[in-house]
Amino acid sequence: MSDTAVSLQNLTLAYGETVAVPSLNLDIHKGELVALLGPSGCGKTTTMRxxxxxxxxxSGTIMIDGVDVTKVSANKRGVGLVFQSYALFPxxxxxxxxxxxxxxKRTPAAVITQKVEAGLELVGLSHLAERMPAELSGGQQQxxxxxxxxxxxxxxxxxxxPLSNLDARLRLEMRTELQTLQRQTGITMVFVTHDQAEALALADRIVLMKDGVIEQTGTPEDLYNRPNTVFAADFVGFENIFKVSGNTASNSMVIASDTGELNLNYRSDASHLAWRPEGVIIGSGPHAGVVAGVAFAGNKREYVITTDAGKIRADVDASESAVQIGETVSFELPESSARPLREAL
Amino acid sequence: MGKTWASRLIIFTTLLFLIGPFFIIIFAGLSAGSSLSFPPQGLSLKWYLAVFEVESFRQSFTLSMFLAVCGTLCALIIGVPAAYAICRYKIPGAETIKLIVAAPIIVPGIIVGLALLRYLVVPLNFTVTLALFLAHTALVLPYAVRVVSASLENLRTDIEEAAVLLGCTRLQAFSKVVLPNIRSGILAAFILGFVTSFNQVPVSLFLSGPGVRTLPIDMLDYMEITYDPSVAALSALLAFLSMGIVFIAEKTLGFSRYV
Structure with missing residues (x-):
């Protein structure tokens, strides 16, 4: 048998006249931990439902373990769902x-007891088995x-x-727990999130969605370092995205934002170029800008610099001395950290 | 200081206005004399005991009990699914439906009674008991829908989906997950409906026939002929019954949350 746990083929999902997902194709492998990532309204929750x-x-087909379940009702599919609000029976x-x-399922009582106890043990709740849901904390409820x-x-x-209703510390704890659980049970997991950090941290593979269409799929490393489109780059934290507006000479080009342009001394065939804040060099380089804002963030300083091509975000190691607001700095958008992008799919 | 006294006076007179008549009835029933009067002529419990000796009171009490219990149950059988549909499905004009369901509360009972008499009992030859039963069911229905809706709206909808994914059919999800969680709302609706039906006068007035009378109507008739303190005694007993039911409901269910 194949190792495909879930296979979505030409899946069209709609609410009345509104098409949420026009035509989706996606294979999820057995034992994989997949994140459906995207902004609200991108069709990720619809796909999960x-x-x-x-x-x-x-229209389209949903296969689970190689069996067409498109017409099988929800109570017979053998799919588990952990709701965002947990949906415990009060x-x-x-x-x-x-x-x-x-x-x-009319399981014998002894088997029920044994399985429930094992299940509670697995999530570390054995000691709270007799509590009512309302008497449990958010993390325990989940x-x-x-x-x-x-x-x-x-x-x-x-x-x-799975992590959005938890506070920062619980989030880290739950993240580790989910990964451990997945490794222990080998169960195929698909989770929906709008938080790229959550997807990057937890998933084996990320499916980035936009307007019901898969924008890009890949490992967290892939998506983080090599987004293919403007949307993907923006979503994974490339804060400086420019349109390549023209190649002026054999070894230079112009990049533009809505507010202005910059000349770079190298060329690119891509329609857009993007830099992460940590990919921008400050203190040297061919361009100059004025520091509009600086924030100390522990191991780094986060700058906002006003340039000819609008605001640029740059992160600099905190060990370097701070540049004050209002000062002029030179900066560079290096070729080595530039990510070439397509405008859209 | 003056303000405190003024507000206390207002509270006291309001309470007196509300509860005062009740005390008059209790004491009027305690009279040792043979006509209804206040203050009572001497004290005795004989009228409170005499109430149980009156044959027509026993019959009308049975009828009122039957109407209150069965009418309310019937209203719940219609009302719970109605409330569920109104709350859970996007029905076009749900607000209008709610308003129509509430009509028997808004329309004066006299008119409801007259309409039922004119269009059900007279032309269709409905028996008086059946007409009374239908009328009381209709009167209690708005309370059933309203109170059950309130507790349904406080219940998450995703627990039904969770139940389905764990293997329930939609119907099982309703009976195993929804019903247990709105049980106290249903009980509250039952008690409210029971009390409403039991104390109902205007509708029953039109629909009472020879030998078929609800207790409040029977008491009215009794008073026209016999002006003794037994009616006061019976009123006091009924008031205590209603109070007892509501008190127990409040203690066990937090009744006032739903009304």
């Missing part, structure tokens, strides 16, 4: 929440929701914004 069976596709204890699905899905041994586990 379609995989779960909570939404009927207008009238049932932690134990009963986890046991809910097993009881429906782990309970996770255990409730995991004991059903789903073919795919879907997670809707």
């Amino acid at each position: 379609a995989i779960a069976g909570l939404m009927t596709p207008r 009238h049932l204890s932690g134990f009963e929440n986890v046991a809910f699905g097993l009881r429906l 782990r309970l929701s996770l255990a409730r899905s995991l004991v059903m041994e789903p073919k795919v586990l879907l997670l809707d914004e």
